[in-house]
Each structure stands twice: as structure tokens, then as C-alpha cells.
Amino acid sequence: MRSFRSDRSGNVLTLFAITLVPILALTGGLIDYTEAANARIQLNAAADSAALAAVSQAAMLKSIADSKADAEKIFDANAASYKSMVASRTVEITNVGLSRSAKVVYSANYPTYFASFVGQGKVVVSGTSSAAGARAPFIDFFLLLDNSPSMGVAATTDDIAVMVAKTTDQCAFACHQMDKATSDYYTLAKKLGVQMRIDVVRSASQQLMDTAKSTATLTGQYRMAAYTMGPSCNGKTLTTIQSITSDLTAAKTSAAAIDLMTIPYAGYNNDQCTDFDATLTSMNAVIDNPGDGSSAASPQKVLYFVSDGVGDFYNPSGCSQPTTSGRCQEPIDTSFCKTIKDRGIKIAVLYTTYLPLPTNSWYNSWIKPFSAKIPTNMQACASPGLYFEVSPSQGIAEAMNALFQRIVTKAYLSM
Template sequence: MFKRILGDRSGNFGMMTALLLVPIIGTAGLALDISDALLVKTTLQGAADAAAIAAVAENSAGVSEAMQMSSDGPLTAAIADATKIFVAQAGSGMGYELVSTDVQVVKTGSELKAVFSYKAKVPTTLARVLGQDAVTVSGTAEAVFQTQTFRDFYLLLDNTPSMGVGATPADVARMVNNTSDQCAFACHIVKDGTEDKNSYYNLAKRLGVTIRIDVVAKATAALMDTAKSMRKSANQYRMAVYTFGEKAEDTKLLEVASLTENLDAVQTKAAKIGLMSIPKQGYDNDQQTDFDRALKNIGTLVGAAGTGVSAGSPEKVVFFVSDGVGDAYKPSSCTKRTTGGRCQEPIDIVECTALKAKGYRIAVLYTTYLPLPTNNWYNDWIKPFQAEIPKRMEACASPGLYFEVSPSEGITNAMNALFKKIVSMPRLTS
């Protein structure tokens, strides 16, 4: 009988299944538990990032404390703020046990650095059959703020003929109602150095119509006052101003003001920026808005991007103001249909991407391209991609540095707001 029992093989499948069931369930459960742990880590990492950035934000208690310190050291107010932010962002009832947190916010010279680290345990479910009661997750977030970050600003202002449109819907309507062809553009016609007194540019002046480029010039000049009021030393911010050219016969990157810390001189020159002139209607098939060339040429002027920690290593910021519609000769690389090689398109972001890859930050102020329903050219060529213009302009900008200003808003206020955002934004370093 004993031999028969030893030789009996019936029921093997059931026994093997029973033996393998534990590791199978444990392995499957571990995968699910790890997935849950990753979700918890994502939540906690986001909370840590928010805490680190908040600790050294320009208007934070930590920065205020640092400004009053005569020497380096920890910032107790910032540490307390970071902890509160982390707790608020992390939430509760997420199915984890917070094991530990550590916050260090220290002032070293002109740099404030916040480091927030955390560790938590996420209880397991099915993986417990393998003896795994919890999965540990941890992470660190760092943010840096320069109490005196040095920056060079290169303002690239679109002054091409499309910026001769009325600055507001009321200005557009006034031009349309006072021109035989219902034209909303104040074309600036200058031939052989002689101003055409009958051009729509002069008509706009007689009618008291404000055109877009005039508002941009005024806003750029006013921006210098903002920069002067916010800088902590005379050489903290340097400015240079460029346009797309003075006249259509010689379109090129035109230096209005070279890079300098003398913002009063930049202000005087910027206030005189005018609309690009054309020798006649339809000159060069209206191909004067070459964004690719302008942005590429700016890249050759800017030089290597610095860290901002000293006047000898300034950050580089391209401050780009435009209505976002390119009009240039691009017979093969245009993103939209062409006519005779003429390319009308929302800005192609290839050169924007190249600048950002060099370490430059791009701040974009999009002056909303106004619909012109009475204009056949607009209806045929621009209206089909009107909705894409702001999306492309935002894609050109560095994260967080895009601003659209509608006709009913003030371009001066918009430029100031974007500038303030640039100079107050802490950098997340990890």
C-alpha cells in the first residue's frame, strides 16, 4: 500500500497550482502596489517642487528675510513657508505614511537656495503575501533665486507694414470708413527719400488714428522706467532694441539701441521707433516680415548665455513683440500654401527652438492680430489660420513667458507685466 501511495501521480496539477498561487498573486500584487507608489511619488514630488519654489519666490517671507541679512545663513521664515506649502499641496488621505521631510533654505551671497526632500511609505495589498508590507518613495526638489540676477534683454520689435494696423477696433473702423478701398493699414509710403503726403500713414495722423507700432514704441520707452525702478544696481539689467528695418528696400535687423546699462539713452531711442516704409503699394510682393531671418540674426548677436550670478555672466533674454504673422519668400519650407514663393504663415518656431537650445529665454508679447472682415486679402490668406497664430506664438516662448494683449488692453501694462514676471521667476534646478 505504501508503494502504491508513493507511485500515485493523480492531483499533481492541483498541488502545483496551489504551490505557485502565492508567488503569482504576490508578483501581480507587487506590480499594482508599485503603480500606486508611483502615483503617490508624483503627488509628493509636485508638492515638493511647489514648496521649494514658494520658499524663494520674490514676494516670499524668505526673500524679505534675506534682504535684511548682513551675512549668509539659513532662512527660518522660508523653511516654515515651504513646510506649509508642502503639507497643503500633498493633501491627506492619499494612502501613504509620511516618514520624514527635510527643508533647507540658505542664503549664500546673492543666491537663495531651497532644498526640500521627503520620504514616505505606501502600504501594499497583495504584495504582502511576499512579505512586502510597504513601498518606500522619496525625492528632492531644489529651487534657486538670485537676489540680484544680472540679465541682458534684447528687444525684437516687429515694425513691418502689418504693424501699421489701427491699435484698437475703433482705430481700425476709422481707417476703413475713411479709405476708398476700406483699408485698415496705415501704409507708410516713402519713395526716393520723399514722404508721400497722401499715404494712409499720413491719413492716420490727420484722423488721429493710433497705429499698433506707435503704441509698441511708447510701451518700450516706458519699460525702461520699470526696469530702472526694479534693478538693485545700475548694471543689473542691460537693454538692446532691434526692429526689422527702416525701409522695405533694405529689410534687415536694425539696431535701434545697442546693448547698454544706460536705460535713459535706450528710452530716448525707443520712443522714436516708426513703421517700416515702403516705396509703393505691393512692393516686393509685401514680403517684409521674415521672422526666421530676424530670430536667427538675433542669435548671432546675443552671445553665450550666462548664469546671471554676475555682471560678467548675465542671463540672455530675447523679448519679442509681434502680431505673429510671417510674410516672406519661403518657396520650399513654408508651413502654409504659397503664391509665387510668398509665404504667409503663423510664425514658424524653428528659430525660436534653436535660440532656446542655446540657453536663451524668449519672452513673447503677442499683439493680437485683428480680424479684418472687409479685407479680401485677409479673408483669403490669414483668416484660415487665424486661430493658430496665438498657439504658435506661445510655442515660441519659454515656459511661462508668453502674454497676449488684446486691443482693449494696454500694451504698456502688458510689457511691464511680462518684464516683471521674467525678473521675479525663480529657477527650478532639479
Template structure:
């Protein structure tokens, strides 16, 4: 009987099964625990993704903070927001223990970058048989937002006597029909501080004639609303407005509005832009349109051109509005014939090139110089180079930033279109 017992093999399967049962259950349990851990990781990863995206969302506190900063650095507002979003999405429970989570949101140039990391432990059940009490899971989420370019705009508006011409052919005709010398220009005469109410400037007002500078002033004011609606933060665009001068006796640049991000203030100031006055007809041989001087002087005011990467490093844009005909004393450098040194010519682009070489971008709005076929002065001096005026104005502009507006078009719409074209172009490379 004892011999038969030792020779009997019928119970081997049961013994082996008993011996194998522990590791089999452990491995199966470990697979189940790993599956649970992956579910937890997926939940936490989704929360981290949401937190990183929220930190750099276009309307987030972090991006608003970044747009206000003048230099690079960490964004505390974005970090706090990201942590709150993560906790809200993580669905904390007893199924896991969150060991650590961290977020860093930094502005570098025009880039806002959020990096979120986390790790957690998930308790095991059946895998404990194998001595595995928990499973560690972790993850990382990254999101980037590209902030818009910061720009300073310097508007240089030609308000010299030639901008007193009627704004439309109908306005020109009305002036010609109601002046004894068939003049289309509403000359603004002010002598010793006293307005000449009999000047053509006031005649135009009585006739209801709109002159070119009035339309430019209205368009400049309206442009501020376009800029306000286009900016992502209150300090993204700053504006300054200058004209060629208040009076012909002192033709230095007139500051209409100093550089500021208070565009409502600029709008109010621009609404009052007026035509340069002269003390009497033919004063200084009508040499009030000195483009060379005006462009040189505005360049001295604009400061160093930046890349647009921050409020402290803005791009510099010269927004130049004119009819393109110079009239100044240039006895030796004029490109056309002169009379006693008086130079009437299309704009000389030498100063434009000097400004562009400094890194400034020049946007040119050319208000088409209206032909005046009934005017002897026009026929003799301007008509011969009429076709060259737009070509020279376009040469003054930076590539792609030229716009011509004819009398039948709206200057307001043209200024807005040119501005939107500027802000839609990529920023300068650093």
C-alpha cells in the first residue's frame, strides 16, 4: 500500500494548480491594476492639458498680463489659473493619491508658454500578492500662445495749403464757380492772430464745401476706433499725431497728440486738425510743403525701432498722409525746374529711405492730387509731372504699405484698410 502511494501520480495536477494559482492571480490582478492606473493617468492628463491651455488662452489673465509686460518673465496670474483648472478637472478621489503637480508659465518675446507636470500613485488590489502596493503614473502638458505685435504709430498729416483743395470734384467745381480767380483752394488767412473771415477758407464753409484736410481729420479720428477694436490689450498700439505746422510763419511740426495708448484722447485731439494758415496770399512764395524737413523731424521724434516683441520694444510705424507734391526752397537739389529757388516736385524719397534704413516702416496714404485744368499755375508747374506723383509716393512707402485714395473714394475707409494691412503683416525678425 505504501509503495502504491509513492507511485501514484493522479494528484499532480491539483498540486501544480495550487502552486501556480498565486502568481497567476497576481499577474491577472496586476493587469487589472495597470488598466486602472492608465484610466487615472488619462483623467489627470486631460486635466493637465486643460490647465495648460487655459493658462495661455487668448482672453486669459495670463495673456493679458503678458501683453502689459515690457520685458520677459514668469506669469503669476496664469500659474494660479492653471492650478485651479487642474484641480477642477482632476476629479480627486480615493482611487489615487496625487503626489505632485507643478506649472510654469513664462513670456519670452512674443511667446507665452505653459508647461504642466504631475505624478500620482494608484493603489493596487490583486497585485499586492506580488508585493506591488501601488503604481506610479505621471504626465506633462505644454501649450503655447503667440502674442500680437506691439506697435507705435506716428501719423504725419500734410495740412499745408494744398490740402485746402476741395475734397471731391464737385467741391472743386463749387469753389471754382464761386471765386473771381477760379481758385479751387480754400486758403486759410490769419494775420497777427486775426482770422480773415473773407478768405476762401471761410467761403468754403459758407458754401458747404468740404476740403481735403477736413476729411483727413475726420478719418484720423475714426481710425482710433479701428485701432481700439483691433488691439488685444490696451497698450498694444500707441498713437501720436503731427501735422506740418499750425501757421506758415513757423512751419515746425505741430504736435496734435503725443504718443499714448489712450486712443480716445487721440481721437478727440485729431478731430480738431485744421489747415495751416498763411498771413496773406503768396506768403513766402507759397513754400510751405517741405517734405524733407517734415520727414527728418518726425524721424528724430520716433526713437529706436524695436521688433514688436513687447510693450517695451515696439515696432515704429510712420503713417504718412499727403497729396505728394512738395513746395519748398531747394535751389540746388530740386528734381524739377525752380523759380528763385522755389522747388515744386513730386516727393523726394531721400528722407524716406533714411527712415527705412533706421528700421522704421512707412505706410503711405496718397490722397490723389486733383488735376486743376482751369488753373494756369497747375497747368504750368504741376501738370507736367502729375503722373509721377503716385510713383514717388509708393517709392516712399515700405513694401506693401502704399494705398492711393481717389476723390470718389472714402479717405476714412482707405486709412482703416491701410492700418489693418499694417497690423496683419508679420512682425520684424529680431
């Protein structure tokens, strides 16, 4: 013992003893801060879950107060292990149109075990999580389907060739003439297996009902109605095929009744069977005022217009083209579309290309001079981005579904 007390060579041991306390404090502090960092990771995850839940489709059907309460519960459940440490947590939710943003902010005091020896009794951890989303819009679709005699044209160039070859006057139009069986090219087209434009539109409309049904994420999200320009050129008027309904299966069944307008006899009413002005005016009266799409009680409104875009009706003074005995053959008058759009109703136009008929003298005399304006006016009738043209090589059903997806996408992004 006397030797140990008198030995002066243990300076390293002395220095180690002096530095042991701060070394232990630093090591313990590292452990404390590591545990605090792990707690922050878990609390951040809880905040993320709460923010995302607040902008989910289910949450956006609820009020802000209810969504906020649900988000707080989700945060608390996921942060249950740190309940005693959480000093504060707030959830802020804001709706703008169909868009919603959520922000979750929290602060927690993580107690230390080692750092407390040097006066650091807690580590403050905090975090913020933000999320945004768009509510799935509720939309009412009003299908206006041109079933005038011009929609009896054969659907493809091959079908046109068949009709031209099988008719004495080389006519590609399958007019549904009622007085003479020999003049009823509609029946002939059916017998030859020729598809008319109206056949394709009917099938495409039914497929559209299926698309809407499979796309919907909410009950009653999409409703459909279907109209034609009338069953007959004799007393033509806007005709309801299916009034607005959320039963898309029933709407599909009703759409089977879409068919070509009949004519009593050749040359009836000077072939004036396509009055877009009157039809769009009547359609405007059918569609009630649109909402913002935020609920089933406030749906957006979309007029889904399918046509070849050529009017043929009595209009002696207001026609944009030369007339004969008051018969007006012209591209669609876009002012009637504007009246509808000015109410906040979107118009989606599917233009079924008016095919040139070079062997038809009527076409060459009356339609060919303004043929370039037909697609131009149809596009002008449509709301921005909601125009689609279908050429003979394309499928009308595919085009109608593609246009439907555009409508739904724009409904999300434009609000």
C-alpha cells in the first residue's frame, strides 16, 4: 500500500477517471437521442397516416369537422406508444371546390435517461405532414344521339362499298323508308349484314354504361340519360330513351331502343329531318343547373353529343349556306352550344366523321361545299379538351370510352 501511494506512474488511470463522467454522459446522450429519433419516425408515420386519411375519398364525403375528428383518432391510435409524451397535435383541413388539403402538426417531449444527469431532461421532437387530394366528382351525363337519316350511312368504307354495289341508285344511306319494302334500304342493310352508324352508336352507348358503372368509386357517382332526335321525321322531337338514372344497368337496357329515324316515304318533308337548333334548345331545357360535383345532390352536368354534324331542316332566313325552297343544309350552329355552355354545363362532342360520298350527286352539290367546316364547328361546340373525332378506321365504342375518361379526368383537375 505504501508503494502504491508513493507511485507516480499512474497518470493514465487518473486521466481516465477524470474523463469517465463526460464519456458516459456523451454515450448515454447518444442513446437518448437515438431513441428520440426513433420516436420521431413513429410519430411522423402517425401524422402521415392521419393526413392521408383526411383526404381519402371516404373522408371527403364527410364534413371537415368529422374528417378532422377521424384524423385525430388515427394519429392517436398510431401514436399510442408515445401518448404520454405528445404535448400537442393539430389537424387542419381545407376544401376548395373538389380539392382538399390536410396538414397535421405535432410536438412531443421525449424523456431522457442518461442526458438528464447533465441537466438535459427531455428531447423535443416535432413534425408536420401534409396531403392533398381531389374528391371523386358526381356527374350527370345526358347523351344526345343523332339518329337522323344521315346516321343510316354505312359505318365503314367497306360497308359503303357494299351498299353502293347493292342499290340501283348507288346509295350508301340505309334510309328507313316505310312505304315500300323495295325502297327500305335500312332493311336491305340488315339483310346484307352492313353495319350502319346508328348500329355502332347504339352498341357504343351501351358499352359506355358499363364503363361508367365499372369506373364509379362512389354509390350513385355517375348518372346517365339518353335522348334521340325522334323516332320519325314525321313530327320529329327530342325523344327520351332513358331519363336520368343512377341505375346504369337499366340505362344500358333502355339504350337498346336507340334506332334510326324513320321516314314515311322518299323525299318526305323535302328530307328536312335534322334540326340541331330545335334539338339543342330542347336539350338545354331538359338539363337543370349544374353543381360543383361535390355530392350526389350537386352533380356536374355533361351533355354528351354524338353526331355527324350536318343539319338539314327548314330555315329560310337564318341558314349559313345557300337554301333551296327554305331547306337549310349546314354545319351545326355553335351559338346553340354556347347557350348551354354559358350555364356551366360541359359539352363533350364525339364527331362521327361525315364521310364523303363522291358518287352521290346530292352530296356533291350541297354538302361538299362546306364539308371542311363540319369538324371545325363540331369542335367549337365542345368544351375545351372534350372533342373527339372518329374516322372509319376507329371504333366508336373505344372513342366514347376515351372521351368519358377525359371528362372524368378534367372534372378532377378543373376544380
